[in-house]
Amino acid sequence: MPELPEVEVVRRGLERWVGGRTVAAVEVLHPRAIRRHPAGPVDFAAQLTGQRLGTARRRGKYLWLPVGEGNRAVLAHLGMSGQLLVQPPAAPDEKHLRIRIRFADTEGTELRFVDQRTFGGLSLHDTVPGDPDGLPDVIAHIARDPLDPAFDDAAFHAALRRRRTTVKRALLDQSLISGVGNIYADEALWRTRLHYDRPTATLTRPRTAELLLHIREVMNEALAAGGTSFDSLYVNVNGQSGYFDRSLDAYGREDEPCRRCGTAMRRHPWMNRSSYFCPRCQRPPRAA
């Protein structure tokens, strides 16, 4: 499923294939795909048609394209199964095609939003006045992601110390740090030898620094692998990127030997999800 590195691959694809093009028509095939656009599908199509799209931007797992003069933007979230594909109009419709955007040019491609589980979607929003990136107002509350040069490591550490929560919950809290999902949280915690239930208030500054280092490391490795499987026509990885099979050290490895110490990895149910960890390298906190 799309995580931050995959979303960045999509952003690069949009930059290459969609930026600068003018919308000729919009077709909404499933209303849920624009549920974050309260004015509805007709309004969504009307507002976009005739507008020129700018350079794709990203924060965490959110993507957006500036619209017209730049005080509005189309916001996209891929959810768990969303894809943004650049396709020739003659290509057969995908089974889960939700939105189609045609362009007023002769490049011979259209943009398609395809989403099996409909957790993702597109919507149109005003941008934060004066924001240099044209950040859509509805995502102004989310934190910068760890690959953003403006991410503030010291402020992140201070926020962790203030919170009465545990480290994995904090990693998934987008108001603290964006772009980290269940998979990369488990990977970074394994690399840092931290148990997911460790209270954030007990983290020292060096431990937080180490955690951030490993988050960035695993994301950059994934981004590099995602780039290699990138087909220039499609603006999305296909979900079967070889990265996950080859390089995951924790996620999905229940009962397999820890790549560091050989101990059988464990899976614990956690917040209606799973946490994978090494019981030897990642000791639970005493209170847990």
Added chain:
DNA sequence: TATCCGACCTGTTGGC
């Protein structure tokens, strides 16, 4: 105010 947790959604997998 901060934190927690269920609901949303559908294809796949595994058990009976």
Added chain:
DNA sequence: TGCCAACAGGTCGGAT
């Protein structure tokens, strides 16, 4: 072979 339950998980909003 067919049916059903469990599972995957990012985000939102209601509950505590």
